[in-house]
Amino acid sequence: MSVFTTVTAEDLQPFLARYSIGALVELKGIAAGVTNTNYFVTTTHGRYVLTLFETLHAHELPFYVNLLAHLAHHGIAVAAPIANLNDAYIDTLNGKPTLLVTCVPGVVVDTPTAAQCASVGEMLAQMHRAGTSYQGRMHNPRGPQWWADTAALVYDQMAPHDAQLLRDQLALQSRHRFDHLPLGVVHADLFRDNVLMDGDAVGGFIDFYYACNDVLLYDVAITLNDWCVQPDGDIDAARARALLAAYQTVRPFTAEEKAGWPIMLRAAAIRFWTSRLIDFYRPAAGEMTFAKDPGHFQRVLAHHVARSDFWL
Structure with missing residues (x-):
């Protein structure tokens, strides 16, 4: 998870209008990892993770996105994808295919027991x-x-x-x-x-x-x-x-x-x-x-x- 593509609050407003997750409260880039752009998106309804895919194209994403939905459906602890008002998980922002998922509880542990x-x-x-x-x-x-x-x-x-x-x-x-x-x-x-x-x-x-x-x-x-x-x-x-x-x-x-x-x-x-x-x-x-x-x-x-x- 890194920030390769910059997203501003102004960029995000029309994007969020396509979802039923409330109004934007905070947008914060996630500085870790090396592949995709990721932001924490906090709205009046809760906290989510927004991913902009830097190397994968929209037609390559259904395997991953549907897998997340499948695993969540079966009770596995994963970040479940959020569908937009057109009932699609995959959307577009700043020219990149995007995905919104729920923000799961917990923190990254550096020294696990x-x-x-x-x-x-x-x-x-x-x-x-x-x-x-x-x-x-x-x-x-x-x-x-x-x-x-x-x-x-x-x-x-x-x-x-x-x-x-x-x-x-x-x-x-x-x-x-x-x-x-x-x-x-x-x-x-x-x-x-x-x-x-x-x-x-x-x-x-x-x-x-x-x-x-x-x-x-x-x-x-x-x-x-x-x-x-x-x-x-x-x-x-x-x-x-x-x-x-x-x-x-x-x-x-x-x-x-x-x-x-x-x-x-x-x-x-x-x-x-x-x-x-x-x-x-x-x-x-x-x-x-x-x-x-x-x-x-x-x-x-x-x-x-x-x-x-x-x-x-």
């Missing part, structure tokens, strides 16, 4: 179960081929030792295929800043714009790599065990998933190492943007390479 990790693991498993009845389909655009293509763009800007580590780990991933593992709808970006915690409970999962159909275990690995990570890139075992145990109270892992888990943890680290590398070396222009340290996920990956205990 084991109890909070357990709540996230349980809700993620419930989301995976609820997603089985969702009819939308979306290929993961940032899968293994994207990692390899992206890495090729930045190898010459990396330190030789770092580039060799990435080459070696991509080669290892190419020798493993996980299509035989359980598949479904995944969030694919369930970091701490995409979850609002209401105490120890999940207030809401947010920012579903990397969601797609992929291996469910991959989603668990992405989540654990952020929620259970320590400052040095290693994983806190107590938080990892809490997250995995709570997840499996809802959806136990198969034997094949357990066997693939160590390699999947590396895959999840590679996905975000490569994306941070491209953001770092080729950043997008924006009014309020933050390039995140690509070395962080390099360290996460290195710890997984050396790991022998995987908490299962």
